[in-house]
Amino acid sequence: MLNRYEGWSEAELLILRKSVQGQSVSGQVIRSSIAGVSVEKAPFATSGGNRANVLKWVQYALWLIGEANVASGDRDTNPYANPWTSTVKRTRANYV
Secondary structure, rough: OOOOOOOOOOOHHHHHHHHHHHHHOOOOOOEEEEOEEEEEEOOOOOOOOOOHHHHHHHHHHHHHHHHHHHHHHOOOOOOOOOOOOOOOOOOOOOOO
16 A cells, blocks of 8 residues: 655644544535625645545554554554554344
8 A cells, every 4th residue: 555645744644634624524615705705715636536535545644653653662552543444343233
């Protein structure tokens, strides 16, 4: 898997993740007009992906940093999950 954010620090990645999550939750104003003044912004643009993929790429980069910290002995466990291998686990109700 390619690390799209190689060379970024953990703090920078956390800021980017928070920013992208905020845009996903709150949305983004593309065009507004108040009192005859019109303001237009460019839509969220990524290099060939959408916000969900950007979040996965950022999470993967954080996971790699966590794995490197575990390997070097700085941390005991990796606080980040690999987004490409983690899945939602569901349980099915059993009726006896």
